Amino acid sequence: MPTERTPKLPISVAMIACNEARNLARSLGSVAGWVEEIVVVVNDCTDRTPEIAREFGARVEEFPWTCRRDQKNLALALATQPWVLGLDADEEVSVEMRSAIEEFFSGAKQRFDGASFRRKTWFLNRWITHGDWYPDYNLRLIRRGCGRWGGNREHDKLILEGRVKRIRAELLHYSFPTVEDNVRKIPAFAAAFAEERQGKGLGFQWKDLLLRPLWRFLRGYIFRLGFLDGFPGFYIATVTALATFVRYAKLYEHEFGKQPPLSGTEGSPPSLARG
Known part of the structure; x- marks a missing residue:
């Protein structure tokens, strides 16, 4: 006898992707079949990212690249369902997280406008379960119209107007395949941080440069038990x-750093200035 088809949840998955063929099947495979809509905004792909997305039933739209935050807001604006699940291409909804979302829709959605989940990262061949990377609660499920992507151009986050339910189920994150991938992001994050601080009128202070790095190490490794992750x-x-x-x-460079004068201009060595 035919079994009754489980109704899909009124959720739009909103994602951005560029050359994510390696990750996309895992990510979209974790939501296809139980959400009503998948929207993927792509840009400048040279691999099979758009084709793979369509294979999972996604609506694929292409826009020129601006920044992560703005691209994600484009995907959010294209969503049509009452609820939106923001998902990155290198993330996977765990079985427990899916069950938690289904439970959320059975009652809690009437009292909340969003839900955050613990994000667990796979790095150097193990799950990271301590330190600054865990539990790393991320707001990802929101009532459409109640939130938007904010933050700076490199480090985005969902901002919600309403009540958020914190759910212990885990969103699985496969962010950094190698050490090089991790370190490569430092300069871009630093530049975005410096621009944001200057935009808020917050200048460079020596105490920040000297004390904050030390505190971040002690907090992550000692106080948040990062040493337990080997x-x-x-x-x-x-x-x-x-x-x-x-x-x-980088903030110091933005505030005080100056480019050297061009050859032949004021400030050049006399022999060069004379030509």
């Missing part, structure tokens, strides 16, 4: 401290 925990705490140092160094 070498990956030590690496994460160390690189987080380094990234913090680079951010404030």
